Amino acid sequence: MNFEAGQRTPLVQLTPTSCLIRGECYPENISEWSEPVLTALEECLGNDESEFKVDIELYYFNSSSAKFLFDFFEFLEESAEGGKTITVNWRYRAEDDTMQEAGEDFEEDMSACTYNMVVAEEAE
Amino acid sequence: MGKTLKSTDTVELHTFMQDRKTLFCYSGPLTEDLLTTISNPVRHQLSDKETEEIVATRVFGVFIEQAQNIIRYSHHKTKATGDSIGTIAISLADDGFLIEAVNVVDPSKKDVLEATLVDLSLKDQKELRGLYKQRLRDGPPEDSRGAGLGFIEMARRVKKFEFDFVESEEGALFVYRGWVQ
Numbered sequence: 001m002n003f004e005a006g007q008r009t010p011l012v013q014l015t016p017t018s019c020l021i022r023g024e025c026y027p028e029n030i031s032e033w034s035e036p037v038l039t040a041l042e043e044c045l046g047n048d049e050s051e052f053k054v055d056i057e058l059y060y061f062n063s064s065s066a067k068f069l070f071d072f073f074e075f076l077e078e079s080a081e082g083g084k085t086i087t088v089n090w091r092y093r094a095e096d097d098t099m100q101e102a103g104e105d106f107e108e109d110m111s112a113c114t115y116n117m118v119v120a121e122e123a124e
Numbered sequence: 125m126g127k128t129l130k131s132t133d134t135v136e137l138h139t140f141m142q143d144r145k146t147l148f149c150y151s152g153p154l155t156e157d158l159l160t161t162i163s164n165p166v167r168h169q170l171s172d173k174e175t176e177e178i179v180a181t182r183v184f185g186v187f188i189e190q191a192q193n194i195i196r197y198s199h200h201k202t203k204a205t206g207d208s209i210g211t212i213a214i215s216l217a218d219d220g221f222l223i224e225a226v227n228v229v230d231p232s233k234k235d236v237l238e239a240t241l242v243d244l245s246l247k248d249q250k251e252l253r254g255l256y257k258q259r260l261r262d263g264p265p266e267d268s269r270g271a272g273l274g275f276i277e278m279a280r281r282v283k284k285f286e287f288d289f290v291e292s293e294e295g296a297l298f299v300y301r302g303w304v305q
Binding site: 063064096105 | 164184188192274
């Protein structure tokens with residue numbers, strides 16, 4: 001399932017075994033945008049596949065979207081505690097301290113998921 | 125208004141904006157729709173100035189939080205649609221950018237707002253980072269319409285910020301200024 005990127009929302013691509021989020025996130029109404037995304041994620045995690053891979057590459061998100069990311073990670077963590085093998089790659093550009101710190105802060109609460117901080121290649 | 129504006133007044137406006145190196149200024153009713161519309165030109169303005177992308181994103185981030193503060197908390201609304209009225213501007217400042225916002229504050233919220241900002245101004249970056257995480261875990265305070273994170277987010281992105289309350293005919297104006305480098 002795909003959620004196309006909007007001017008204020010990132011691309012979200014969901015498959016039974018993976019999730020990709022890329023872009024900027026500062027929607028007009030965070031719950032309106034995030035509810036269908038979280039519902040779709042719940043469906044993806046509810047299948048019998050044993051592994052799930054998450055790639056997140058954000059360049060900017062506003063403070064209202066931080067709560068969505070927090071809920072998103074909590075969701076993954078619960079699913080991993082339930083037995084699924086989940087790998088999260090938080091991708092950030094080497095010079096982007098803001099996104100690096102954000103990734104590190106989310107990492108602190110993750111223990112059941114494998115969580116990697118990954119320096120992303122410079123986007124053209 | 126009352127008085128007729130002369131062409132020299134218009135020139136004065138032009139000169140004033142040029143002299144203070146204001147790249148973007150909006151004053152009036154602000155909505156999320158309008159914010160979507162002005163986001164792109166604001167971004168272009170910032171990237172035109174040979175600014176590092178990371179700095180431009182930081183300026184943009186403070187701009188978005190300030191704009192959303194006006195939308196959520198301005199006490200001055202349009203009569204017809206109830207849209208929030210305020211002023212927001214981005215200017216060049218010494219070695220960086222100045223982001224300014226003004227809106228009428230709800231008199232019953234003024235003291236809490238003041239205490240919150242005084243508290244934030246005393247914290248270093250490490251403490252702000254911790255507080256941001258804490259607030260994220262705990263959820264928003266009762267009377268917050270956002271996640272209660274906006275002012276912490278701004279304090280983390282700016283080199284320094286100042287705020288003030290100035291009396292006006294419309295009521296007490298909340299003035300927030302953040303400098304980004």
